[in-house]
Amino acid sequence: MYQVFYLYIWFPLLAYFISLFVPRTKEKIISGLAIATTGIHLVCLSIFTAFWAIDGGKSLNIDHILLYEGDEYRIAIEFYFDKITAVFACIGSLLTFLVAVYSKYFIHREGGFKRFFNTIILFFFAYNTLIFSGNFETLFVGWEILGVCTFLLVSFYRERYLPVKNSMKVISVYRLGDICLMLAMWMSHHLLHRNISFQQLNDGAMIGGLAQTHFWEILFISCMILVAAAVKSAQLPFSSWLPRAMEGPTTSSAIFYGSLSVHIGVFLLLRTYGYWEHVAAFKALVIFTGLSTSIVAISIAKLQSSLKPQIAYSSIAQIGLMFIEIALGFHTLALFHFAGNACLRTYQLLVSPSVQHYLIHDMFFNFTPKPQVNNGRAFAKLKNSFYLLSLKEWNLDTMQHRFLWSPFKWIGRKVGFLSGKVATAALIALFASGIYCYYMETTIPVDVFSTLPLVFSFIGLMLILKSFSDRGDAMHAWLSVAGGQLFIVLAVALHNEDYSHGEILLLLSGSLVSAVVGFICLYKVRVIDLDISLSKHHGYVYEQPKLGLVFLISCLGMIGIPFTPSFVGIDIMLTNIHKHDVMLIVFVSVGFLFMELAILRIYARIFMGQHKKAFHAIASRSA
C-alpha cells in the first residue's frame, strides 16, 4: 500500500498543467489550485509518513517508468522514500503550503500573479521529484526544473534590469552545478556499467569495494557531487549568488532562498553519502568547505546593513555547519538542523519588512551610541581588514566573474571570425564532410578518424562560446548556438558507433524543432525592430508577451529541459562518450554548459530588461 507514494509527484504536475489553462484574472482559482494542491499534499503526506514510521520506517523503492533502454544502460524514473525523503518532503510541503496561502493575499493584483503561482506549483513538482527520486536520472529531472523555476522567479520582475542581470548570474552558477551532476552521472555509468538506484547505493558494500579499486573515479564522482551541492547551497566559493537571488517577491525568496531550494545541496550530500562515506580525504574536503563557508558567511552576515542579504548569509553559514554534520555522520542532526533553519529563515524573510518598525521602535527606547576606538594598533587593524574584506564579500562575486566567466567570454570574442558568409559556408562544408565521414567510416584512415570527434566537438564549443559573448545580431547568435549543438552531436556520433540513429534523433527532435521556432520568433522581432543586437536589453516582453513566451519555450526545448525528448537524448549522448576520452568529455560538457547560458542570454537580452521604448513608465537601471 506504500507503493503509491509516486502520486506525491504526479499530483503537483497535474495541478501545474491545470493551472496553465486558468485565465489570468481568475486569481481565486489560480491561488486556490496551489493552496489545494499543497494542502492536500501536506495532509496525505503527513498521514503517510506517520503510518510509515509506525510501521518500522523501512526505505521504499519504486521502479516507476522506463524511459529508455539500451544495451548497456536503461534510463528510468525511480522513486525512493526513507527518512531523508520524509523530512525534506514534509518540510517542503508545509512551507510551500503556508507560502501559497500567504501569497494569495500578498501577490494579489500583481501583474505576474498567474506566472507566480504557475512557477510555484512547478517548483513544488520539481522539489518533490528531486526529494522522492530513486536514482540520479530522476533527481536530475527535478534538479533541472528547479533551476528553470529559479531563473523564472529571480527574473520575476523581468522588465527591470537588475532582476534580469541577477537571474543570469544565478543560472550561470546553477548551470555549473548541473554539468557537474551530469558528469557525476556519466562517470557513475561507466564505473558501474549500469544505472544505480539510491537504494543500491546505500547498501554500502558495493561502493566500499569500489573505493579501493577505483579510488580516482569515486573521488571524481564525489567531487562533482560536492561542487553541485556547494552551488545549490551557496557554499564557498559560490556563495555570492544567494543574496543576489532575492529579486523576486518576498514570498518566493522566502521559499526558494530561505528554505527549500538552498538546502538541496544538503539533500544531495545526504542522498549520495554512500558514494563517499569511505573516502576520508573527501570527507575532510566537505568539512573544510562547510567550515570555511560558515566563517566567511557569518562575517559577511554580521555586517550586512541590508536585511535580506543578512538572512541569506546567516542561512549559508548554518548550511555550512550542516555540511560538517553530514561529513561527520550526524545525519539525524543535519535533518533537524535543516528543518529548523528552513522554517526560521522562511519566517524571517516573510516578516522582514516589519523589522523596520520593530528595530526603530526598539532604538527609540533603548539606543545608546557605541563607543569607538580608532587606533592603528595591529589588532584593530586586523579587525578593520576583516571588516573591509567582509564588506566586499571577500571578492567572491568579482572573482567568480573573473575566473569562471571572463576567460570564456574572451575566447568567444577571439573566435568572432566564425561569423560572416565565408565562415558560414566553410562551417557548412565542414559539417557535411563530417556527415560523410560518419557514413563512410571505412574509407577514412583510423588515425584521422579518431581525431575527428575532438575536432568537431571543439568547433561546436567554439561556436557556442562565440554565441555566448556575441554582441551582434541575435539571429546570428541563435544560429551559431544551434550549429554548435549539431557539431557536438556529430562529434559524439563519430566517437561512438554504438550511438544509434534513434538516439540521435531523440536528441535532435527536441532541439531542432525548438531552434526553428526560436528563429522564427527572433525573425518576428526583427520585423518590428531592425536592431536586435545582444549588446543591450530590448525588453520586448512588454509589447510582445506571447512571442516572448513562445521563445522562452523554444529556448527551454533547445536546452533540453525535462519533458522534451532532448532531455533523455543528452543523457544518452553523454553516456556514449568513453571514460578515457577526457578532452572530448571536457569539450562536450563545457559546450553544454555554455549552450544554456548563451540561449538564455539571448532570451534575456531580447525579451527581458528595460523596455527600450519609453512611452510608459520604466524603472531606472539601478532600481
Added chain:
Amino acid sequence: MISTASTVDETNVHAGKGEHARHHFDVKHVLHEMKHYLPSQTPIKDFIHHNSLHAFQQMKFFDAIFKASKIFGFQATLPLHEFRQLYQVGRIKNVVLERVIAERKGTQLLAEWKENLVIKEYDDITKPRIGLLRNNWKSEHRIDLDALVHPLLYRVICSYLDQGIATWQFPVTNLGFLEAIRSLEKNSYTSFFKTKRAKSLLLEGNCTIPGLLKIVVGNEDYYEQYLYDQQFSHKGWSGMVSVVEDFPATLYDQRKVSLNDFIIFELLLEIDALDKALGKWRPLAEAKKSRPVDLFADVQTTELHEVLTLWQHAFEWSYYDEVLAGLASGKQTSQPVTAKTSFQAMFCIDERECSFRRYVEQCAPDAETFGTPGFFGVEFYFQPENGKFYDKLCPAPVTPKYLIKESGVKGEKKHELLYTSKTHTLLPGFLLSFLFGALSAGRLFLNVFRPKMSPAISNAFGHMDRQSTLTIENKDIADRENDLQIGFTIAEMAARVEGVLRSISLIKDFAAVVYVIAHGSSSANNPHHGAHDCGACSGRPGSVNARVFAHMANHSGVRVLLKEKGIDIPADTQFVGALHDTAGDEIEFYDEHVLNAQNRRDHELHLVVFEKALDLNAKERSRRFASIDTKGNLKQVRKAIKDRSVSLFEPRPELGHGTNALCIVGGRQMTKNIFLDRRAFMNSYNYKTDPEGTILSRIMAPLGPVCGGINLEYYFSRVDNHKLGAGTKLPHNLMGLLGVANGADGDLLPGLPLQMIEVHDPVRLLLIVEHFPDVVLKTVQAVPAMYEWYINEWVHLLAIDPQTRKFHYFKEGVFIEYEPLLKAVGTVNNMVELVESAKIMQTNQTVDATLENLPVQVLN
C-alpha cells in the same frame, strides 16, 4: 493656530536655470543646486508627503513636468494610449473634452485638435537628457561603470549610515564619511580599491571634486553635467545623503555625511574601476565625439505636450465638473435650529475621515462634525516614557518650542523573540535554528490563519499609553529641557484652543460633549506605515494631540481666558480626545474619567453611535478589498478589516490617501448630503465669521504643502511608479532602516509603492473655498509662497460665492465664473446597496482601476 506659511522653504526657488555660466565650475554652487533636484524624502521612519518635483515648483505645472520629463526621463502624465482608453470607456467625457479644447484652442480648431487627441499618432517615447554624457564610457570604452562601482558604493554608504540592521557596525562612524573611509583605509591591511592611484589620491592626493573630475572628465565645461549624470544614476542614495546632510537629526544614530564626500568617494571608485579595466586611459571629454545638449536648456513645447495637457485637463474636469454639479444640486440643509445637538466631533481634514464623518452623522442625525488639521493646532515634541528621542507632532515644516512628556505608562514594552539578531551568529545561531525553527513554523501558521496584534506590528494605539500622564500644563517657565519648554502655559493653551475653535467657527452652541478625534494607522510588515499616519502630525498618529487639545479645552483657566475673548464654553461642555485607526477602523477614547455623570451617560450612548459608524465605514471601505466579501454581515466585515491591519501578508492594510482629489474649505452643510467617495479633504470654515479672510489665510497656508503635497506625491507616484514612486512593494528589501530597495543591489526607492497608488486617479487637487472670490483672491495673493501653488497651477482653486452659489474658477490670476456642464448628478437611495453593488477592479491598470471610483451622487 500655527502659521505654516514658512513651510514652503527656499527649496522651491530653483528651476529653469536655462543659461547658466558655462566656464567656471563652482562646486559649492553646483551641489547646492543639485540638492534641490534630488529626492528629499527623509529616512522612511519619517515619511512625509511632498511634491516630488518641488524643485520645479516656481514654474507652471505643465511646463515644469514636461521639462522634468525631458531632463530626467520621468513620465509626466498618463501615457497617451491610456488617456485614449479612458476616453473610450467614458471616464473622460466627450463634452468636457470638447469644452477644454474649445476654451484653449478656439472652436474653429476644435475638430482638428480633437482628431489629434483621439487618433493622431505621435512619437511619445521619452528620450531624456540625463546620462548622455556619462554614457560615453559605455559607448566609447565598453566600460559599464555603474555595474563596477554601484554595488560597492551602495554597500559602503549603507553600512556607514546603517541604523541598526548590522550587528557589526561600521568601524568608524564618529568621523565624517570621507574621513571615516580614509581612516579605515589607513588602518587596515586591505583596501577599498583594487588599484594604487585611487588609494593614494584618497590618502594624500588632491582629493576634491574638481581635482578628481579633472582626472575623470578633463574638461571643466562638462563637470557639472557629469556630476548630474553620475548622481542621478542612483538618485535614491544621493537624495538620502543630501537629506541626512541637511537634517542630521533625522537619524537616531547620527552621522556626518555630505554629498561632497559621497561624490568624492564615488569618483575615487570610478578612477579605480577605470584604472583596473583600462590601464591607461584618457579623460572622458577627450575621447567623446559630440557635446550633449545642456541638461537644463529650455524644452521646446511640442504638439504632443499640448495634446497631453489637453487630455490631462479633460481628465481632471470630467471629475471636477461632476463634483461641482453635485455641489450645485445638493440640498442646502441647514441645521435644524430647534433640535439640541447631541454631540460635536472634530476630525482631521484627512479624506479618509470623510466617510467616517458621514456615518457618524447618519447614525446620530443630531450630531455635528467638523474638520481641521489633525494636530489640532497644538505643536510640540512628544517624549514617550523612557524614550530616548522626541517625536515631532505637528506639520513637518513647523519647528515647535514645546515638549510634552509621558509618564506612568502601564504595562511593559513587549519584545518579539524571533526578531533577535542572535540568529545571525554562528553557534548561538546553530542552537536557535532548532529552538526557533519549530517556533517560527508555528508562528507562521498562526500569522497566516489567525492574524493578531504583536509587538512587531506598527500599532496606532501604541504611540501613547492611554493610561499615562502627560505634562501638558507648564506651571514654571523655567521648566525646560533641551531648549524646549515643557508644556504650555495657560495663555498659550488658550491661544491654541481659540485658534482652532475660531477656524472651524465653533464658537457658540456647544454640545455637552465635544470629541477631538485624531487618526493613525496600524499595519503589519509595512515599512511605509508612516505614510498612512497623520500627515499633519509628521507621519505619526495624532493621539497625543487630541488628548492634549481636549485637556486644554477643558482647563478652567483656559475657559476663563476664552470667555474674555468672546468664546463662552458652557461649564457642562466637555472635550474628549480620541484616536481613530483608519486601517483597523477602531476607536479609542482618552481621559473619559473627567466626564461628569450626565456626560458620561451620554458618552456611553455615543459609543454605540461610533461603533455603528465604524461598522458602516468598514463596510464602505471593504468594497475595494477583493479578499473581503462586502455583502457579508457588518460584524464579519469589520473583523476582516481589523484583521487586515494586523496581517503580515497584506500589502494593502488600507489604501492611504489613494483617490484624493478635492479639498473643501467651507461649511459642512455644503457637502453633507453628497457622496464624495472619500476623495475630499474637508476643512470646516464659516465665511460669515471671517469677512476679511484673516482666518482663511491661516487655514489655507498649510493646505498647499500638506494636501497639495500629498496629492502631488500621489500624482507623480501614479504616473511614473518606477522613477518617482517606489514600484511594487513585494520585492522590497530594507536598507539600513533608511529606506527600501529592490533586491540586494538596488538603489533606494523614494516615493509611494504601487499598492498605495493603484486606486489613485492622477488628477491635481481642486481646492474649493466657500467665500467671495475677491476675498479668496486677496487672501492667496497676500502670501507669495501660498500664491505659487495656485498661480502655477499645481493646485486648482475655486471659490463658491456664498450668496449666488456660483462657482468661480481661478485662472491666470483672476476668478472666472464656471458653469458645470453636467446639470444633475445621480441619487443614492441606499448606501448599503451602492457599496455592495460597486464593482471591484479587474486589474490595476489605469483604465480598470479608475472604474472602481464611484461617481459623485446626492445622498437621499
